[in-house]
Amino acid sequence: MILVAKRLWSFLFLLTLLLQSDSITAQLLGSSKTTAEEPAKTPDDSLGRRTPQGTVNGFIKAIGDQNYLRASQYFVLSKRSYRKTAERIRIAKTFQQLLDQGGNFSPSSIISNKELGRIDDDLSTGIDLVGSISTDKTAIPLYLENQSDDSQPAVWLFSAETIEAIMSADIKGEKTFLDRVLPNVLIEKKLGNVPIGHWAVVVIMTVVSYLLSRLLIFMFVFVIQKLWRKAASEKGTAIIEAFTLPVQMYLTVILFVAFTQRMGISIVVRQRFSIIIITIGILAFLILLWRMTDFVTMYTRSRMNRRGRISAISAILFLSRATKVAIVFIGIIALLGIIGVDVTAGLAALGIGGIALALGAQKTIENFVGSVSLIADQPLRVGDYCRVDDIKGTVESIGMRSTTIRTSARTIVTIPNGQLSASKIENFAHRDRFLFNPIFNFRMETTPDQMRYLLVELRSLLYAHPAVLNSPPIVRFTGITADAFKVEITAYIEAVNADISQEVQEDILLRMIDIIEKSGTALAYPSQTLHVSRDTPFSAEKAEAVAETVKKWKENNELQLPKFDPKRVEELKGTLKYPDDGSFKPEEL
Missing domain, CATH: 3.30.70.100 (Alpha-Beta Plaits)
Known part of the structure; x- marks a missing residue:
């Protein structure tokens, strides 16, 4: 081992000298070019406008900081409007006021974070819909448009059509509901450049939405129990319990979004809460899947017990656990995507690892699929007397990997389920004659x-x-x-x-x-038989x-x-x- 280590270190030392000699020779020859040119890197935009997501986030930050001149740099403006500083500030303030009164952006995690924008929608390439403004007087879709061609870096701005609709909107200095009812002290004092009263109303609306959703769910369950005869049964109770919490979470989110938007809470606050809202929605969906898995497992187990199919219970439990693992895995990926983590590389690595694992556990997977086929088709059950190829005996157990048969010689034969599902099975127990x-x-x-x-x-x-x-x-x-x-x-x-x-x-x-x-x-x-006894x-x-x-x-x-x-x-x-x-x-x- 010492000799091998010495030789390895000698080889690395010589390789280093050769590399250094190549670089020295290149310098002496005056070579200024490398053998492989690196691709030119796209310079970053100081305002973060390379992607639709960056443009929306930058605009929200600018109006949150009340830097309306900077916010106007996210607009497609004519040269005449761009020269007028007051005009640019007015458009930005009008935009903010419309958003506060009844506008909303798509959650940040849903907006595209690629320079090409979204290519899976019905819009033209280079145009993305990122939100809308809907008030009693106006309905404006908010479009972003890529202002550069293929030869230049992408720059996403609010389209000229959107800015023109905002400029022509007649708001006449209307105040939002909160600005009319809140005391001046709660409006003038700010936290994170947002009136402190808005933060207080958000907390209050969260509590109100939760309590109201609980009340509505209680009334809905009460009505179901009165109208549905099977509501008091074990099956009906399990179904109601499975849906109660996820529906309540969804209802709380819907009520919160409706209240905050109609009351005129600042778009800055609502946009910050958008990630939390989507996270709650995803958790509600995952909880619903988890509870429905438990319900289906409970229902199928009781059904198999009534039919005496004890061997199917192990497969049901395995599938239930596998489904729950998949739910957790999907939930983790979704939540990471919501907070902005790029999971593409991780999914690719997991895909390669899954292929390698599947190749290594090929026989195990084959036996599991075979056991599922045996449980679904039921060619044999525990206690059946059968013949599998040249083996005859009574089935003693059907597991997830193999099936055991006790022969007439009282020996135990273990057959992998993958092999058993592909064999010819003759079952003597199901003969009607x-x-x-x-x-x-x-x-x-x-x-x-x-x-x-x-x-x-x-x-x-x-x-x-x-x-x-x-x-x-x-x-x-x-x-x-x-x-x-x-x-x-x-x-x-x-x-x-x-x-x-x-x-x-x-x-x-x-x-x-x-x-x-x-x-x-x-x-x-x-x-041909020699009959020695006395003939009848x-x-x-x-x-x-x-x-x-x-x-x-x-x-x-x-x-x-x-x-x-x-x-x-x-x-x-x-x-x-x-x-x-x-x-x-x-x-x-």
Whole structure:
């Protein structure tokens, strides 16, 4: 390590000497130009008129300092008006008086802080609307206009159209409401170049607006509780509480702005409070989003609890927390933008960091998206018996990252949700019926009448059994193989779960064995199997009895082949006892 450090210091020392030698050589050669010329920097305007925001702020400061001559330098004036100092002062004072009586500027943070101005509005390039004056006699939009071309630095001034409208306004020395009602001592004494009475009225109007908004909200909630039947429920109460505080904050701001503007409070004071007003509005909106997130979370959690979807609650809580983090993040960005902090570079850095984080946590995000898909689609639930690819078992838990399945060997298999959502899932728990599909191979010695007897009796059994679904069962003689007659049976068992279906299947198979034994034939063994035990002898007597039965069916037109008579089906339905006589019946205890 010491050797490497020494070599590194030697390399840096040599590099420094080379750089110094290059600069010395350049000086000796008399080179006065650098290899890369820096772009010319735009000189600052002493009045801050390079942007619309700077122009408005500079004008407000000038009239606040009562420096009306300086304030007139923010106007587009004719050469004749510009030469007359008294005219310039008169226009500035008239402008201030109109603003105090009923004018307003857009909040400073909303006005563009770029030399090009706003380019996303409907106005022409180089023109920005920054406020308006609205009194009983006048309505003047306040436009700023860029007075320079592309080759010169921007200079934003109040447009000639705006100044002309102000010059032609007839105010005749009218006083504002506050100037008429306030004592002279509160008008003459000033704080920050603003009459102290204006500051006092602002404080009073803040309190009045707050109390009045509380009263209005109380009355509004009272009316809702009387008219809305569900207002007293948990859901209705949560909705009312979620909206009460944000609406009250908005109402307080609206009342404050209306009162201060109509009472004629100085534009200097109102413009300083504009940032606070917008901040309160943003906070009210964020509080509303926060409370609505809590309400939606509470509502969905209770709904999932009622439906027994416990696995969805963890996802709901995670999404709720993620939403709240996003609300806080958006709020911080908005508030920083309001106070004038440029968040563009920060957002770009966060965007790059977010991409890097997303690439690093790709699997985690994939599993989270998979868990959301599982909760939304519900291909399986906790307690379901299912098969995922080649794994069969009961679902024990569905988490945000993975799902655990307990197999029949009592082992636990953990499957990531991203992989699970892309797998083929066979859920046995949602079956409304269970397939009963045995295939019987009868001995080649089976006679045709014995086969007819088997087909009729086996189907009669399925019709008569109460646990077999009412859909017509299928019992067909489907083929002759090299060593047996093949009969295929298809029916559906109606049961609440797989255990009950296996009980019913067991009962049906035992009854079918009885029918086969009664017919006089037997099941065939595969020809390649060596049957060492004693063979069951062929019963000629049973065959003759079965043949006689089939003969009677034919004589009476009662052979239920190839189809059963519907009357016979109705007679058979429910004639079997299940469970059979002699079986244990717990309901009789």
